[in-house]
Amino acid sequence: GKCVVSVSPFEKYTITTGAEKLLGNNLSLKGVQLPWSTTPALVFKGVPSIGPDLGSEVTYEPENIRSFLGEQPITEMCKTEVNGQYLFTSKNNDGVILFRKRIGILPRDFDIELVGGSSHNRGCIKVITNAPCLCKIMTPGVKEESNIKKDGYRELSISVESLPPASVTLKVTAGLMAEPILVELPFPSKGAIAFNSEGQSLPHKLTIDDLIGSRLHLFATSGNPVQYQIEAVNCSVREHCHKTPYYRWSYKVSDKPVEVSLYGLKDTILELLSLSDKLDSAVELTISGPIRPMTFVISRYSTTIDYDRQNNTIISSSRTLLSSEKIKPVLISLSAPEQKPIVLESKLSEGVPTGEFELPNFLENGGPWLVIPAKGSEIHFRAKFIPGQEADRDDLDIKTLQKASIHFHHVLNNHVIDDVLTQMSEKWLHSGWQYLKDIYQNYSYLPLMTFEVWRHLLKNTRALAVALLRLENTETLIPHLERELPIFWEFIPIADWQYAINLMRGTFKNANLPDDVIQQQIENRMKKIADAIPVLSAEMSAFLLHNESFKPLPAVVMETIIQTEEKSWFQRLLQQHAGDDRWPHEYGRELSHRCTDLPMPFELKVNHSYQSGVVFLPAYAAAVATGVISADEVNQLSADAIFHFRKLS
Numbered sequence: 001g002k003c004v005v006s007v008s009p010f011e012k013y014t015i016t017t018g019a020e021k022l023l024g025n026n027l028s029l030k031g032v033q034l035p036w037s038t039t040p041a042l043v044f045k046g047v048p049s050i051g052p053d054l055g056s057e058v059t060y061e062p063e064n065i066r067s068f069l070g071e072q073p074i075t076e077m078c079k080t081e082v083n084g085q086y087l088f089t090s091k092n093n094d095g096v097i098l099f100r101k102r103i104g105i106l107p108r109d110f111d112i113e114l115v116g117g118s119s120h121n122r123g124c125i126k127v128i129t130n131a132p133c134l135c136k137i138m139t140p141g142v143k144e145e146s147n148i149k150k151d152g153y154r155e156l157s158i159s160v161e162s163l164p165p166a167s168v169t170l171k172v173t174a175g176l177m178a179e180p181i182l183v184e185l186p187f188p189s190k191g192a193i194a195f196n197s198e199g200q201s202l203p204h205k206l207t208i209d210d211l212i213g214s215r216l217h218l219f220a221t222s223g224n225p226v227q228y229q230i231e232a233v234n235c236s237v238r239e240h241c242h243k244t245p246y247y248r249w250s251y252k253v254s255d256k257p258v259e260v261s262l263y264g265l266k267d268t269i270l271e272l273l274s275l276s277d278k279l280d281s282a283v284e285l286t287i288s289g290p291i292r293p294m295t296f297v298i299s300r301y302s303t304t305i306d307y308d309r310q311n312n313t314i315i316s317s318s319r320t321l322l323s324s325e326k327i328k329p330v331l332i333s334l335s336a337p338e339q340k341p342i343v344l345e346s347k348l349s350e351g352v353p354t355g356e357f358e359l360p361n362f363l364e365n366g367g368p369w370l371v372i373p374a375k376g377s378e379i380h381f382r383a384k385f386i387p388g389q390e391a392d393r394d395d396l397d398i399k400t401l402q403k404a405s406i407h408f409h410h411v412l413n414n415h416v417i418d419d420v421l422t423q424m425s426e427k428w429l430h431s432g433w434q435y436l437k438d439i440y441q442n443y444s445y446l447p448l449m450t451f452e453v454w455r456h457l458l459k460n461t462r463a464l465a466v467a468l469l470r471l472e473n474t475e476t477l478i479p480h481l482e483r484e485l486p487i488f489w490e491f492i493p494i495a496d497w498q499y500a501i502n503l504m505r506g507t508f509k510n511a512n513l514p515d516d517v518i519q520q521q522i523e524n525r526m527k528k529i530a531d532a533i534p535v536l537s538a539e540m541s542a543f544l545l546h547n548e549s550f551k552p553l554p555a556v557v558m559e560t561i562i563q564t565e566e567k568s569w570f571q572r573l574l575q576q577h578a579g580d581d582r583w584p585h586e587y588g589r590e591l592s593h594r595c596t597d598l599p600m601p602f603e604l605k606v607n608h609s610y611q612s613g614v615v616f617l618p619a620y621a622a623a624v625a626t627g628v629i630s631a632d633e634v635n636q637l638s639a640d641a642i643f644h645f646r647k648l649s
Contacts, residue, residue, distance in 0.1 A: 112125065302379065335367065
């Protein structure tokens with residue numbers, strides 16, 4: 001059906017059902033947009049044109065469409081009349097409106113240049129155009145020192161009393177009768193300035209959550225291009241590492257300030273934090289360049305919890321009213337993670353929370369316990385361990401993770417979780433898999449290292465392979481493990497993947513499921529895993545699922561293909577990094593020397609020594625995966641080695 005709504009003799013709307021191709025749905029404005037946040041949202045340099053979207057199948061005849069700014073046809077307006085805010089409308093010859101949007105138009109030669117002043121709280125905005133243009137700063141607290149029209153541009157000198165705001169609003173009136181356009185610009189400062197989500201100065205001690213909305217503004221020096229570098233290092237492990245784990249980013253700043261989202265660095269910061277077993281480890285973020293280096297220390301928590309055994313209470317280290325109100329602790333049992341957490345209530349002093357929380361009086365009859373932040377708590381703190389009933393050290397019959405959590409001790413009994421994980425790797429229906437499912441389902445918002453079982457699972461590659469097949473949430477669990485634990489999937493032996501698949505197949509066979517159903521279930525699970533772990537895709541998955549392998553080529557032929565053919569993995573690897581400014585090279589010499597001891601069919605040759613790490617890591621990983629290099633050697637690798645291997649890959 002079709003309905004035509006006439007607003008006036010010259011303005012109509014068409015409502016159509018069952019029409020898949022309407023011209024109006026495929027039209028958009030074409031032109032040069034202003035590269036700043038503006039009001040209205042679309043502001044163009046010069047009058048934009050209307051045309052079909054790229055790839056649109058709808059036919060378009062320009063002579064059948066007329067465009068208007070407000071009520072006036074664009075073709076009947078002079079050059080000075082088109083500037084300002086307008087409702088841009090396009091109609092066909094029958095007066096049916098095809099497109100309508102509020103836009104801003106500025107002179108075609110319009111541009112803005114930001115120039116830093118003599119100090120961080122002074123600067124200059126140059127509005128470049130030969131057209132008449134009035135400009136004014138609209139941000140409270142920002143003073144216009146001068147506003148002078150010069151040859152070809154208008155110069156606004158501005159200043160603030162102390163820290164400049166993250167942005168200033170410039171009102172531009174490009175004509176006597178034009179409706180003004182608002183342009184949001186970074187304050188034209190100098191050097192580097194960091195802001196929190198509220199536009200205030202970023203404190204030098206931060207938590208991961210503080211990164212949300214935080215950003216760094218980088219400025220050129222006196223209009224000259226400069227280079228900045230951001231480096232992130234885990235300061236908690238720096239002294240104990242053979243090669244310091246780090247991430248570096250370089251930014252070139254020229255005519256326009258560069259804004260860096262610090263929240264965009266979150267995953268790399270979490271990866272650096274994962275290198276330490278300590279939940280209170282920290283990452284040092286340093287910004288350097290043509291400035292005095294700026295340093296920020298980022299950790300997981302801003303608050304700590306202390307346990308007062310005598311009074312059976314926990315006490316928050318933050319005694320301010322604001323923090324005490326936002327802390328929401330709950331108590332959970334490590335031996336029963338499926339149970340609902342117990343909410344802890346703060347003591348009050350004249351109706352005001354004190355930051356001291358009473359614990360229930362049954363702690364010695366269960367547990368062990370953890371005090372953790374409730375899901376959704378605004379304040380995160382490190383989980384506090386509270387012992388429960390004393391474990392019977394003579395009880396050696398430990399077959400569940402529930403019981404292992406009671407008997408585990410970092411010094412006296414640190415192998416008990418490993419022992420149960422080994423039992424779990426042999427039994428698809430072991431109760432421990434439900435335990436893992438419960439702690440991940442209920443407490444995945446906490447760092448994984450909060451629970452000892454994840455640390456130990458990482459070291460037991462056979463149990464880890466079974467876990468990924470056994471647990472059903474691998475699409476979220478795998479990237480979570482990568483972010484928070486020093487894991488390198490390429491080091492899981494092929495034999496462990498085969499073992500896990502056979503364990504699943506055998507369990508399903510015992511349940512009398514048909515072979516085709518079993519195979520489909522295994523393939524579905526492996527596909528989900530392979531989608532998250534690229535090393536298991538294509539040929540590797542085919543080998544694991546169907547025992548499909550390729551007969552090795554003669555060594556001479558293999559060497560010729562790898563060293564010369566463009567499509568070989570070796571040449572693709574070199575091409576992949578050919579454009580990199582700086583190749584990752586840590587552990588390159590060690591990997592090269594180790595690979596000379598391997599039974600390689602031929603020698604891998606690199607063009608430059610800095611390519612060694614990238615080239616020899618796949619060979620080393622293949623030796624680990626096939627059992628040529630023992631698990632004992634891999635287990636002796638430091639966390640920083642795994643970190644650098646991940647960068648090499």
